[in-house]
Amino acid sequence: MARGGINKALVLKAREEVLKKGQNPSIDTIRIALGNTGSKSTIHRYLKELEEESAIRMDDAALLSQPIKELITRLASGLREEAQSIVGKQTEKFEEQLQDLRAKNSELAQALDALNKKHTTQLETLERVEIEVEHKNAALHKSETNAAVLKQSESKLTALLNEKQTQIQSLEEKHHHSREALDHYRQSVKEQRDQDQRRHEQQMQQLQGENHILNQTLSVKQTEITQLNKDNSRLISDLGATQKVARSLESTKERLERQVKTLTAIEQSLNTELQDYRKQSESWSSERAIFKKELSEQLSWQQEATVKLAKLEAEVVVKSGIIEQLLVRRR
Structure with missing residues (x-):
């Protein structure tokens, strides 16, 4: 159940307003359009349902031909793989940076401890x-x-x-x-x-x-x-x-x-x-x-x-x- 009176209709309306402004309908932009109300998990769930409904409509044979469906499927698959690759690389890079920072932080802590001991001496x-x-x-x-x-x-x-x-x-x-x-x-x-x-x-x-x-x-x-x-x-x-x-x-x-x-x-x-x-x-x-x-x-x-x-x-x-x-x- 949506908290703060947020429902699927309000999320759909906010999504359409964001799209009209030429912005990306992300969770944060939708929440801002809703007046900074509602939880992100609820907004995410409604957005997912709306995208599934949109995908169902896109699968309608009366609207799309088979080549277009296959093209969309390949594009979606390629985008998904590219996104996963980007996420993997960014995650690995972040993990390396995080490990480096933690190692430097540990070295700094040890150096600070040594300096404190030297200062006391x-x-x-x-x-x-x-x-x-x-x-x-x-x-x-x-x-x-x-x-x-x-x-x-x-x-x-x-x-x-x-x-x-x-x-x-x-x-x-x-x-x-x-x-x-x-x-x-x-x-x-x-x-x-x-x-x-x-x-x-x-x-x-x-x-x-x-x-x-x-x-x-x-x-x-x-x-x-x-x-x-x-x-x-x-x-x-x-x-x-x-x-x-x-x-x-x-x-x-x-x-x-x-x-x-x-x-x-x-x-x-x-x-x-x-x-x-x-x-x-x-x-x-x-x-x-x-x-x-x-x-x-x-x-x-x-x-x-x-x-x-x-x-x-x-x-x-x-x-x-x-x-x-x-x-x-x-x-």
Whole structure:
């Protein structure tokens, strides 16, 4: 039973209207003429009945001669075979295209999965590198702090060393003055003794009287010399201790300079590693952008392939409908 009030008479009327317009009386054109009502299966059934009735009328001997009937039969058979051949070729071509598209779709899916895995791996690697860079930055900051502290200590030690060197220089000057005073005194005593010796013969008696005074004076001078020698020894001892402290400070300074050089080398190495990590991060960022671009292109291509596949399927459906109509009309 026809749905929506469609019957055979309405289908016949719509078919005649379509034929008057010079159009092919297909199921779709008939349905449009009917106001887009009625199911296609019902319209197809009524069209088939109308074509059978028309064929019966065409078989009427009063209307057609036998040669015309045979010609129509041969034409119908040829059209049917040609239509079946076309349908077979189109079906095979469509199946090949469909298989190719499915294979390409599978390859694209696999490539997309591989790219997703690669993207995930690169993200994880980038996160690890960022963490390592943060650790390196922290270590570098700590090294810079330690270097600053060591430089400050070195400055203090340098100031202390300069102070000690000043003290050493002052002690050396005092020691030099003391030696000059002692030498001057010894020279003066020697000259005095020479003069006394020269006057000895002439002033023996006077010297005998003054001998006691001279002995006392000599004793005093000897005491002063002893004291000067003690002071000189003490100054030499102080100078040795000061020089020892200076050597210790020099050693400490050299050790600190080596530590500063070591920390400077470590800092340069960390800076180099940091630059390498930054370059690697920039390279990964560039690869990530390229990957996103490739992924976008692959997705666009896949969408285009999907649209093309849908168009081919629609085209096959349309061609199948046309071929089916041709077969229905030629039966």
